[in-house]
Amino acid sequence: MTQTIVSDQYRQPSLRVHDRDNVRVALRDLSAGLEIDDNGQRLRLSENVRHKHKFTLHAMQSGDLVVMYGVTVGRVVAPIAEGAAITTANVEHATADAEPQGRRAQWDAPDVSAFTGQTFDGYHRPDGRVGTANHWLVVPLVFCENRNIEVLRQCVEDAIGDDPYRDYKHMARRMLHGDAQAAPAATPDASLFPNIDGVRFLTHTLGCGGTDDDAQALCQLLAGYICHPNVAGATVLSLGCQKAQIEMLKEAVAKRDPEGLRPVHYFEQQATDTEPELIRQALGSIFDGLKVANAVERRPAPLSELTIGVECGGSDGFSGLSANPLVGAVIDRLAALGGSGILSEFPELCGVEHELVARCRDDATASRFRQLMEAYQRHAASVGAHFSMNPSPGNIRDGLITDAMKSAGAAKKGGDSPIVDVLDYTEPQVRKGLNLLCSPGNDVESTTALVGSGANLVMFTTGLGTPTGNPVTPVLKLASNSELAQRMHDVIDFDAGPIIRGEADIAELADELLRLCIDTASGRYRTKAMRLSQLDFIPWKRGVSL
Known part of the structure; x- marks a missing residue:
């Protein structure tokens, strides 16, 4: 997926994330009748739209597909007027069946010259x-x-x-x-x-x-x-x-x-x-x-010895625009420096599988990812569940209407570097670079799994405020918006809100966040979760009680 966000757009009342999208995100509460400029085209809002929620660029009928981040994130189930909000009443979860158009041989590694030779203690x-x-x-x-x-x-x-x-x-x-x-x-x-x-x-x-x-x-x-x-x-x-x-x-x-x-x-x-x-x-x-x-x-140790697990919880409509891509930019920097990242929560990768398959280093890695995803989906179906049930009431209230929409933003935490390995639950990470880990969407179960597979640092994004920590690994908490960072300052370690306001770009904050990761890994910064003794540990029970 191509990230087309530029800082000037955040000064507007709304944002279209990808040029293929047919919805925009309200960056603040918008009133009915407000005229919106969408790449030179004018449209008028037909109803009030709450901040973080999405509204249509044109009238849509039942069966039409909703596209965000350049991928399918839903299907229309009731007519929606131009400039109207999408809701659980008019859109349901849906994903595209698209297969990747070949594997990506190269990726644009970020400039990490400022960190070359740096160490952590x-x-x-x-x-x-x-x-x-x-x-x-x-x-x-x-x-x-x-x-x-x-x-x-x-x-x-x-x-x-x-x-x-x-x-x-x-x-x-x-x-x-x-x-x-x-x-x-x-x-x-x-x-x-x-x-x-x-x-x-x-x-x-x-x-x-x-x-x-x-x-x-x-x-x-x-x-x-x-x-x-x-x-x-x-x-x-x-x-x-x-x-x-x-x-x-x-x-x-x-x-x-x-x-x-x-x-x-x-x-x-x-x-x-x-x-x-x-x-x-x-x-x-x-x-x-x-x-x-x-x-x-x-x-002192080289940064290549860092393995950062990435997690999200209490996500909101801004998570996929600020905190998640910011974390992904740090993971890309770490991968370029020879370090490792682990992206988990398979239910929150639903709908972007083809994007991740295209990034796998070889056919065997891609095949293992497909097999684990399909096995997880079959197990969920056997107990009458589906990935579409993943979004919580809090997610939906703050603009994440479908699981595919949540997934498209959640996957941003993995950045753009090649996927070097796919791990089943409890398997240890052994290859340097970005790894995928099969885990549930439950915040604590997934964070527990990340650490069990070897993450010696965790970055956790949240838009609503989630206090999750871990007993043995520092968990840095990132807010997707500044209001949360200020209101729950005793829980949040880093504010990604300036991205939403257009006051800082992702590249600038990624360097700052990576420096905070180094300080945390060195013991010079103590995370808020550790200060609060938020030491959460919940194993994932995949079977049944007998």
Whole structure:
């Protein structure tokens, strides 16, 4: 898809994104009767159109196709007047069946001379990979151990004074007892483990009661986290009788770490005399692990060691015009520098498959993408679902009427570089460059999957405001519009709104955003999600409960 946006257009009341489009986007609330200049042609709005929503360039009849970003994003189901808004009442989800016209042999790589030779300060692991953070991980193999994980969390945070909710607890004490009797909040002792970014305690609802494939997928995902470059080692708790067995996890870890370079300690409750003994052993493993992890210090690493996962959530009608293409421009820069990006959320690639197929490096990569997309669609159909159900009420309210429209904008996060590999859920990223990852559209499940496949940094775009974070990988939050960036300033790290207002172009902000990524990867900038301890972890359950 060709991006034809120029900054002067944003000073107009509306925008046509692509020269083949038959709709325009309202950049602010527009009133009925307003005359719009569309590339020299004048049209009059036949009704009020809310900002972020789309209106027609000419009258449309049932069966006509709606085109945006140069691709089909819907089909008309009720007559629409010229200059009228498209809605869920007059348009339904539809995509084109177009096949790519050959594979793109070349791409226009951006100028990255300003970043040539730059480094970030990361944690170098024995397997050669580099982390942007340094965590010790504590994970359960089954939901039955969630309570013990919580006990360990409270014990460790109390021991090292690293309670992320201490300010809220102090607030509660003040509210209950008044200022005079409120005990001061404890502050962490940074001198204990100065090279540790934290102990991360994961909980989940899987490990038993599902299919064998569910148990295998969970173990593969946990192995991706345990062997992640942002993780120094792990403590694992097992009940003993569950479907996801310790041996399954050990096999999954061994595939990613065949030389056993990552310390992992396993504890089984049903093989331990008492619960206090289980907790004592697990605590000992955590504190011993922290001492080992603390010996690793940040050192310079080339930008080629960055793998940035890209995600969107709470999207609005501006996401595909500002934040998403901005993220795509950063991914293109990183690819040109030898680094990697991962684009996920297969339901939000529906309708632009032919564009992505054309970018695949070879026929085998293109074929795998088609196979995974088709398999996902068949699985959805088997339970009476379809990708067209993806847009949320919030998406629709803010102008994303169909899944194809949402997808066309969401795919912009992947930029224009060649697609070097296609990964199924939980598969590790091994090829440098842009990878596609099969994951659901659910924000947290998809972000969880990105990190499990190796993303050591995540860029997350939002138009409505989504607080998603991750336990082990920094998540930078980008607002598609400045109103959101100002209103939720404690959640948003970067404002893409100047693109909408025509005050900055994508190339200019992409360089600024890449510099923020480098600072984040180096530990010089702490993301808002980390400051708020927004540590979301939800595995994707592909099977059924038994």
